[in-house]
Amino acid sequence: MSRFEEGASALVTGAAGGIGRAIARRLAAENVAMTLTDVDPAGLAAVATEVAELGGKVVTEPGDVTDAGFRKQIVARAVGEFGRLDTLINNAGIMVGGTPESITEDSWDHIYGINARAPFFLVQEALPHLIETKGSIVNQSSVLGLLGMPSGASYVSSKAAVVGLTWALAADLAPHGVRVNVVCPGTIDTSMPWTYVNAALGSGREEEAEALLVARQLIKRLGTPDEVAAVVVFLASSDASFMTGAAVPVDGGWSAS
Structure with missing residues (x-):
């Protein structure tokens, strides 16, 4: 029995990577139709093939979520293909290190653009449809959004921004019946x-x-990608119906040690 409504659809960014692929496979097992996007067209096509082999309904849109026109396009595609949007999973992200002396303004803006700015504006684009379905949003942060790390000022602060964004959106969207949670993976293979x-x-x-x-x-x-995906899909599903504003570490106990 699926934990999602019949006919539910999800939009997943960063779907060609290890965690994105695992999320797509788990959504297929829940009979959730999905729109997948990534900057890697070949990887995206491979994930779509896996999902189709599992019997899932899937469409793909390769592209860059930092582009406003593309964000509008993928939300329109998701709703146009499946008639509704129930879940947005902001999974796309990059990790770039750098000492305080070496980080440039361009590299700072690049990592923030992907990790923090794009998720917010994709939420903004998808919001009317998520309000209509009383849907869910799952953001992807990192345990390093809760802790520090040497040579990680730009990455750590961008992922902390995702946690703060989740808390703020949870407060804004609860009156509309939209839940917003964030997953904070540790070191995943x-x-x-x-x-x-x-x-x-x-x-x-x-x-x-x-x-x-x-x-x-x-x-x-x-950790494995599937262990993170299990928590992402749980938070997106009706099993987490009393959870919003939660930052959930999936980190092997790193944040507790």
């Missing part, structure tokens, strides 16, 4: 942490880096 590791330590030091990453967690392993 996707390409993202290794991009940061290679930039900070240099290539060829993956084993050393993994040991350091695992050591800071109570559960002594990396």
Whole structure:
């Protein structure tokens, strides 16, 4: 039995990555139709094929969520294809490190544009449809939106902004019946942490880096994309009907250690 209304549809950004792909697979298992977007057309097509093989209804729109015209386009496509929009999952994000001395204004604006600015304005675009369905929004932050990290001023602050945005939107949208929550993953076995590791330590030091990453967690392993996706889809579903404004760590106990 699905935890979503019959005919429900979701819009998922960053759908070609590891967590986005896992979210799409879990939504397919719930019989949720979905509109998927990402800047990676080939990866997006591969995810769509997986979803279709699982029997899911899916359309894809490759593009950049920092572009206002594209945000309007993907919301219109979602509603046009499926007649409604029940869930917005702001999953797209990037991780870029840099010391306080090395971060440039352009790099700061770039990471904020993707991680914090685009989610808000996509909510704004989708809001009339989400109010109509009394839907849900799930934002993707990071445990580093709750904690600090060396060489992470731009990333950490952008992800903290997503947490604050979630709290503010939850307060604004509760009277309309729209729930807003945020997931804060820890170190998940996707390409993202290794991009940061290679930039900070240099290539060829993956084993050393993994040991350091695992050591800071109570559960002594990396998380999987599916473990994050399970929480995202739970928050989007009717099982979380009494949850809004929640920032949920999925971090192996990192934030508790």
